[in-house]
Amino acid sequence: MEKILPSILAALIPFIATYLSKLNKASVRKNLMEDAQKKIDFLDKYFQVSSKFLHETEIESLKLQLSAEIQEVKSQVSSLDKQENLTDYQRLTVVQKVFLTFSPVSVLGWLWAVFFYITLIFSVFLFWGFSLDEASNFSTETFVQSVQDGTSIFVFGFLMIILLLFRWLAIKEYKRKSNGIKQ
Structure with missing residues (x-):
């Protein structure tokens, strides 16, 4: 308790x-x-x-x-x-900044946020997919083996770079638009 x-x-x-x-x-x-x-x-x-x-x-x-x-x-x-309807970027919480849970202020901002979430969902399913064995059962041994192959690390690294890029672009667009509206 x-x-x-x-x-x-x-x-x-x-x-x-x-x-x-x-x-x-x-x-x-x-x-x-x-x-x-x-x-x-x-x-x-x-x-x-x-x-x-x-x-x-x-x-x-x-x-x-x-x-x-x-x-x-x-x-x-x-x-x-x-x-x-606009919150200053500095006043956004850490969760809002990390997961882009603030409301985008432009079409481009929405586009970057959607791409961010599509990439995030794809990464999660890919992570699960690397854990499947031949019988379609989840296995840590299969995941360890796919990590040791090296290609999964490259794929995850590439996806994380894309994910961070979309996040950065969405935040940059939010800052640009929020500063433009305030002035």
Whole structure:
């Protein structure tokens, strides 16, 4: 029992961290939306009061200034929408980085992730295949013999290089796209 509890807690840590991260994102979004609404209300009231005292030419220039302010508020809200589904690469967990469990942000990112998983699945089945004897039974002796032949080590090495290449390309694409969206 004393070994089970720490294992359960260790397994729950990523879920708890994700939950707290979502709470933080929700509060940031709520605060930004409240600030945007306050700013728009202020600009509306400012225009109503100013339009009573200003001439037509001054009202037109005021409209342009207020339009720019509202456009700025809109861009802040839309940039938050783009960043909401995106996690900074440095904040990804080790499991997300190793197994590419984060959501890719581009078609190319999806392509690299799919190739990564296809290669990973192929490697696992190949590993099992090197353990089959003539009667299609799993045998450690057959696996040891295939390792001693040398070709299986070469094949596994080649597959691991391809696997790491696809992983590297997927992470590079994620970093590139996430940095592009944040800027």
